Amino acid sequence: MTERKIQYLENSLARLQARRTEVVDRLDWLNTAYSENIVDYEHYIMQRSVLLNGKTVDSWDADWIARRTQIEETLHALHYGRATADVTRAAKKAFGIAAVFIMILAALAGMQAQVPITGFAGDSSGFVAEANITAYFAVAASENLADGIEFSTIVAGTNNNNASDNYNNDSSGSSMYLSVSNDSNVPIDFCLAADQKMKSGTDAIELANFVWNSSTSTDASTPTLASATAMTTSFVSADTAVTGGLSEYLRFWLSVPLGQTAGTYNNTVTLRAVQNGQSCS
Structure with a gap:
């Protein structure tokens, strides 16, 4: 489950960066078009506002950085948790091998070893549903x-x-x-x-x-x-x-x-x- 979350967040980070690149490119084009009188002031302001969700450039950029930081911090925590889990699984595996070896020795010695029945709970995780609805007005x-x-x-x-x-x-x-x-x-x-x-x-x-x-x-x-x-x-x-x-x-x-x-x-x-x-x- 952790792997799927990491993959989802890495994809989200890539989409976030792609969106920033798209907005920067379109703003550059819009500024050039306005300076060359290809679009008038009214349409320039309208299209700029749509691109920036009605925000100033600084405000839009600050929101973007905050979102990127949030995703990166979550990814870091998940990667750390995965590394910790790998170490724990390795320790459990070593213990399991030792336990099997001991039971084999007990059987060879004619000893009766009671092996407990162990149940394993199913793994379950919650998934975050996320939809980013872009602000729009004209x-x-x-x-x-x-x-x-x-x-x-x-x-x-x-x-x-x-x-x-x-x-x-x-x-x-x-x-x-x-x-x-x-x-x-x-x-x-x-x-x-x-x-x-x-x-x-x-x-x-x-x-x-x-x-x-x-x-x-x-x-x-x-x-x-x-x-x-x-x-x-x-x-x-x-x-x-x-x-x-x-x-x-x-x-x-x-x-x-x-x-x-x-x-x-x-x-x-x-x-x-x-x-x-x-x-x-």
Whole structure:
């Protein structure tokens, strides 16, 4: 039984190493494809998240090392136990040979030797059943969100101007959303960040004037401006533990100071989806 356990664990270790090699190779390909514009950012993030089970590279690597260490330690213990058992069996065999020799001598001397009837219990072992179910999720952006966050023409000195798609779906809800695939098997956390202030040449609108809110449902009043959050250059959590089949709806508002220089202002907002409990940074 010990031999079968050792063989199983050695095979598991080989599969674990093969999986690591596969993930490294696919990440290398994905990074190259993204740098050469073969895949866009949305699909890059989605495929990277699937490869790493929604984790960061460091977190995935730490989990892999912990699993490998566990298997190696178990193998070491089994090999040690097998070596100890071999020594014990050798000692028992020597004792058995000596006992047979003594009984033969007793028979030759005409002595009656009582040989006890010995029963041997059947050998039994438990087997570990193991299945590693890979975490999977997929997220898709709505068409209006994929087109960008548009504010159209805004008059300087006005506050909380709506993004063009804030209220334009059938229920007067937002048409900017991220849909979590029905076949996702882990809950998702969403977060977002901007790369910089909204800029037009050297002119800028502070991020404090660019606010947002999110919800897993939408209508004329949800998400609401009343609890909106200012955009920052660090990732900030939106909704968490969003399950398959649900969507993350977003609204954005922009205030333009009086006297703001005319121009077309823009920046880049990154929306990120990670497995529940994982860091967005």
